[in-house]
Amino acid sequence: RKEVEQDPGPFNVPEGATVAFNCTYSNSASQSFFWYRQDCRKEPKLLMSVYSSGNEDGRFTAQLNRASQYISLLIRDSKLSDSATYLCVVNMKGGSYIPTFGRGTSLIVHP
Amino acid sequence: GAVVSQHPSWVICKSGTSVKIECRSLDFQATTMFWYRQFPKQSLMLMATSNEGSKATYEQGVEKDKFLINHASLTLSTLTVTSAHPEDSSFYICSARGPEGLNTEAFFGQGTRLTVV
Numbered sequence: 057r058k059e060v061e062q063d064p065g066p067f068n069v070p071e072g073a074t075v076a077f078n079c080t081y082s083n084s085a086s087q088s089f090f091w092y093r094q095d096c097r098k099e100p101k102l103l104m105s106v107y108s109s110g111n112e113d114g115r116f117t118a119q120l121n122r123a124s125q126y127i128s129l130l131i132r133d134s135k136l137s138d139s140a141t142y143l144c145v146v147n148m149k150g151g152s153y154i155p156t157f158g159r160g161t162s163l164i165v166h167p
Numbered sequence: 168g169a170v171v172s173q174h175p176s177w178v179i180c181k182s183g184t185s186v187k188i189e190c191r192s193l194d195f196q197a198t199t200m201f202w203y204r205q206f207p208k209q210s211l212m213l214m215a216t217s218n219e220g221s222k223a224t225y226e227q228g229v230e231k232d233k234f235l236i237n238h239a240s241l242t243l244s245t246l247t248v249t250s251a252h253p254e255d256s257s258f259y260i261c262s263a264r265g266p267e268g269l270n271t272e273a274f275f276g277q278g279t280r281l282t283v284v
Contacts, residue, residue, distance in 0.1 A: 088271065088272070090272050097258070097280070098277070098278070099173075099260055099275040099276060099277050099278045100211070100260075100275050101275070102272050102274070105272060143210070143211075145272075154201065154213060154216060155201065155262065155264075155272075155273045156213070157203075157210045157211045158210060159209060159210035160210055
C-alpha cells in the first residue's frame with residue numbers, strides 16, 4: 057500500500073461546479089497535512105494546510121478525518137484557472153517529518 | 168510564503184557528464200532540505216533528505232555515489248548528478264523547511280528539467 061494515495065482522475069467539470077478530492081494516508085502517527093497545487097511543468101505551490109477542525113480559504117475547504125486517515129479538498133464555484141494537479145502531502149512521522157506526496161489528482165475545468 | 172530559488176531551471180547535457188543543481192533559501196534558514204524527482208505524469212519521489220552540516224539520508228534505490236548532495240550552509244544545498252545518462256532525464260525539485268518546527272510546510276524551488284542526450 058502506498059503511503060499517500062489519491063485518485064489520479066482526471067476530474068473534468070464545468071465552470072461553477074463543486075468538486076471534491078480525497079486522499080488517504082497510511083501512517084496514523086502523521087501530524088501535518090497539506091494540499092499543494094502543481095501546474096504543468098512547474099513546481100508545487102502550497103494551497104492550504106489542513107487542520108483537525110477543518111479550514112476554509114475562500115472557495116476552498118479542507119477537512120481531516122484522523123480516524124479514517126483521510127483528508128479532503130472541496131472546491132466550490134470552479135474557475136478555469138483552477139485547472140491543475142492537486143497534490144496531497146503528509147508529513148510522515150520519522151526523523152525529519154518528510155513531506156510525502158500522493159501522485160496528485162488532475163482537475164480540468166471547462167467552459 | 169518563503170522563497171526557495173533553484174538553479175538552473177533547465178539543462179541539457181551530454182551522456183557521461185555531471186550536472187550540478189543549486190537550491191537556495193532566500194529569506195529563511197533551511198535546516199532541512201529535500202530533493203525530489205518527478206517523471207512525467209507521476210508523483211514527486213523523494214530522493215534524499217539533507218540536514219545542514221551532516222550527510223544526506225538517501226531513499227532506498229537512490230545511488231548516493233551518483234546523486235551527490237551537499238548541504239554546507241543553512242541557505243544552500245546542491246545536487247550533483249554524476250555521469251548522467253538518458254534515464255536520469257527528469258524534473259528535479261528541491262524543497263526547504265525552516266527551523267520553526269519539523270512538522271511545518273516545505274517550500275519548493277522552481278525545479279530543474281534535466282535532459283541527458
